[in-house]
Amino acid sequence: xxxxxxxxxLAGVSLQRFTSRPSEVLEASDRPGGLCxxxxxxxxxxxxxGHILFSKDASVLDTFRGVLGDNLHACRRANQVLYRDxxxxxxxxxxxxxxxxxEILDCLLGFLENPHPAPANFREWLLHTFGDGLCGKYLLPYxxxxxxxxxxxxxxxxxxxxxxxxxxxxxxxxxxxETEGYVHQLNFLYPTRGGIEALVRGFMAHDRAAVATGxxxxxxxxxxxxWEVATASGAARHYERLVVACPVDKAVGWLPDVxxxxxxAAAGLVRNTVRVVLVGACNESLLDKSAVYIPDPTVLPHxxxxxxxxxxxxxxxxxxxxxxxxxxxxxxxxxVASDAAVTERVVADLDRIGFVRRGDVVVTEVRxxxxxxxxxxxxxxxxxxxLREYFAGLxxxxxxxxxxxxxxxxxxxxxRSRALAAxxxx
Numbered sequence: 113x114x115x116x117x118x119x120x121x122l123a124g125v126s127l128q129r130f131t132s133r134p135s136e137v138l139e140a141s142d143r144p145g146g147l148c149x150x151x152x153x154x155x156x157x158x159x160x161x162g163h164i165l166f167s168k169d170a171s172v173l174d175t176f177r178g179v180l181g182d183n184l185h186a187c188r189r190a191n192q193v194l195y196r197d198x199x200x201x202x203x204x205x206x207x208x209x210x211x212x213x214x215e216i217l218d219c220l221l222g223f224l225e226n227p228h229p230a231p232a233n234f235r236e237w238l239l240h241t242f243g244d245g246l247c248g249k250y251l252l253p254y255x256x257x258x259x260x261x262x263x264x265x266x267x268x269x270x271x272x273x274x275x276x277x278x279x280x281x282x283x284x285x286x287x288x289x290e291t292e293g294y295v296h297q298l299n300f301l302y303p304t305r306g307g308i309e310a311l312v313r314g315f316m317a318h319d320r321a322a323v324a325t326g327x328x329x330x331x332x333x334x335x336x337x338x339w340e341v342a343t344a345s346g347a348a349r350h351y352e353r354l355v356v357a358c359p360v361d362k363a364v365g366w367l368p369d370v371x372x373x374x375x376x377a378a379a380g381l382v383r384n385t386v387r388v389v390l391v392g393a394c395n396e397s398l399l400d401k402s403a404v405y406i407p408d409p410t411v412l413p414h415x416x417x418x419x420x421x422x423x424x425x426x427x428x429x430x431x432x433x434x435x436x437x438x439x440x441x442x443x444x445x446x447x448v449a450s451d452a453a454v455t456e457r458v459v460a461d462l463d464r465i466g467f468v469r470r471g472d473v474v475v476t477e478v479r480x481x482x483x484x485x486x487x488x489x490x491x492x493x494x495x496x497x498x499l500r501e502y503f504a505g506l507x508x509x510x511x512x513x514x515x516x517x518x519x520x521x522x523x524x525x526x527x528r529s530r531a532l533a534a535x536x537x538x
Contacts, residue, residue, distance in 0.1 A: 116351030119358030121146025123512025123525050125315045130533030138327040150307025155428040158390040162417035163308040165301040167523035179314035185304050190402045204250040205277045209288035216286050219245035235263035241276050254407035258414045260441045267488045302422045332366045359514040377498035384439040385447050386484025389458040392475035398432035411461045451478040486517050
């Protein structure tokens with residue numbers, strides 16, 4: 113059975129690595145990787161977003177180690193939250209002791225004496241889980257900033273990504289006793305050289321790799337023996353089985369005679385774009401943190417990641433670097449603004465809050481991803497179900513963050529790729 117894998121991001125290339133079936137990956141851009149690509153001028157390496165390798169699944173970690181081999185090293189998280197004029201340890205509830213005493217009391221009372229009933233949406237879930245103090249200071253403004261929607265219009269399908277802290281940890285944090293939250297990502301792995309794209313290249317390093325870049329799909333047609341895939345180059349390809357590892361809304365547009373309900377479900381999917389501003393400095397000031405979360409709405413990026421913290425090879429000797437992530441609603445001001453305007457605003461904001469001095473900046477670059485974050489609005493579950501049932505009825509598998517329209521990390525992408533390969537091989 114030959115398999116056509118539509119999309120050459122991490123999902124597509126890892127599926128091809130895992131399956132023993134003959135397969136071909138079709139990637140529309142000039143290089144595979146999707147959101148797991150790395151860029152930069154000579155001597156600099158920047159990722160498209162903050163990517164680290166961690167998992168609760170030991171077998172996935174073993175896969176990462178096997179794929180990257182010696183090009184891998186261990187890091188320990190040094191994340192912070194910028195709250196007003198101070199840095200608070202991440203997760204926020206694990207760094208309460210640096211707050212003023214009245215603020216600590218507010219967080220504790222909200223957590224302990226929580227009056228919020230069982231939730232029906234994401235905003236209510238945050239308040240019900242963390243209380244008014246923690247939500248008002250960090251969780252509500254940060255999530256409003258990254259999702260760019262009213263949190264009351266978001267569903268609950270994904271909230272397991274935000275685990276509730278144990279009461280004992282919150283109390284220890286308030287007293288200044290060292291605690292750690294989200295411990296599954298406290299210690300993580302990262303490629304020594306090549307940025308996160310080294311993972312993609314590692315998955316492609318096998319004798320069955322067949323990846324066609326610049327292969328923009330324009331149409332799908334069922335045949336008695338499988339599927340015909342039309343591409344912009346005019347060349348048609350034939351496969352017995354298809355896997356959509358690219359945005360599923362695009363795949364709906366490639367198919368003829370799609371029911372109105374399915375087209376409406378695809379049109380109803382919500383996403384945010386992400387614009388990543390790469391900033392290199394001519395000093396080593398950006399080495400002491402792994403990432404900083406910024407709930408302040410007057411600062412454009414919601415998060416910055418210190419690339420040279422992840423690997424010292426990501427910046428030239430004597431230099432350091434960060435990436436600043438800016439989410440936007442499609443068609444909004446910061447989605448359509450020029451690269452120069454986004455860069456100017458980001459550098460000005462980072463200079464104003466003391467992250468990097470403008471005069472120390474020696475390199476900047478912008479990467480724009482139209483598919484950045486899937487947004488779980490209140491119709492998401494229904495739209496997702498309609499699409500999954502439709503493609504399953506066609507015998508087409510959906511895979512990955514955008515094939516499944518699911519907000520999943522790299523480890524879960526790899527886990528699902530492995531599981532799908534086992535089903536296809538069987």
